[in-house]
Amino acid sequence: MAAIAIAVSFFVIIVAVAVTSGFRHTIRQGVAAMTGDIRIAPLVSGSSEPVSMPRHIPGEESILALPGVREIVPAVVRAGIVKNGDIVHGVIVRGTERADSTLSVSIPHRLGEITGLGVGDDLTVYFIGEKVRVRKFHITEVHRDLLELDDNLLVYAGIEDMQRLNGWSSEEVSCLDILTGEADPDPLTFAVGTLAEDYYVRSSKQTYPQVFEWLNLLDFNVLIILVLMTVVAGFNMVSGLLIMLLRNISTIGTLKTLGMDNRAVGRLFVRIGAEAVFKGMLIGNALALLFCLVQGTTHLIPLDPENYFVSWVPVHVNLLWILAADAAAFLGILALLWLPSLMVAGIDPAKTVKAD
DSSP, X not given: OHHHHHHHHHXXXXXXXXXXXXXXXXXXXXXXXXXXXXXXXXXXXXXSSOOOEESSOTTHHHHHTSTTOOEEEEEEEEEEEEEETTEEEEEEEEEEOOSSOTTEEEEEHHHHHHHOOOTTOEEEEEEOSSSOEEEEEEEEEEEOOTTOOTTSOEEEEEHHHHHHHHTOOTTEESEEEEEOTTSOHHHHHHHHHHHOTTSEEEEHHHHSHHHHHHHHHHHHHHHHHHHHHHHHHHHHHHHHHHHHHHHTHHHHHHHHHTTOOHHHXXXXXXXXXXXXXXXXXXXXXXXXXXXXXXXXXXXXXXXXXXXXXXXXXXXXXXHHHHHHHHHHHHHHHHHHHHHHHGGGGGOOHHHHHHHO
């Protein structure tokens, strides 16, 4: 029973770590798709018309050379209004380098549900400025955004189409989005800012602080789960070890009579308990990784994106985090196992051997 409790505890710990890592990984990807990990944009001028900046800025090569910077993506971004019959909805049109034909777009799945449009349909978008500009795009793809919220639906278009809409040349863009992959964008933001002094530099954490504060809260919850599961597993193992000690009092007395001291006898029983903990840890890890594989490929467990930003429970197997959680829990349980071993000192060999 103690081994089963250990396996269940490690299963909960690994799943909690994988889900938290999954939320962080998935939400960062979703944010990066909208704003990049770091965005370089023109200083706000207060104009109702979009403001452009050069596609290539001074210091670009130095920015690319910074550790953690993977890519700089030029983009033309503009808010628009989609109308289909009586249905009107706001969108953000992001023009990037695409291989599709002119005036083709990819719309989010949620926008397709709202407007009833799909692949092969035309999408009419109204762009509001000093004068209203209208463009009729052709839908060639329906994608699923990782952060598919009704107030932030992202339509992907060709960068040339958006440049023509704004009356810009091929060397003018709205912003430059920097992708950093797994690297933390915050330390890089300051370095990028010093290399792009004439522009507005902002990290994704600064743009969406509420999202990343929510992720930090998840990290704290996982820490609580790790501590609780370690305590539960530890005390279950302590109970099992106490039963083992009580059932083997005469054996302990015999070992002490043969010359083993209290510390050596205690280490013997702790080693037996550690073997049971290790087996339970392996079983719990195997079941947790199997769950992550199934959930990651099938998205079996859904979520409400209005509350959790994503529509399924995301999982991401970060081996470093998992090994760290395993090591912390294993060492914590071993520390608790020394408690019952202390009763070995109170066992009198003369009494136990005589009674036997």
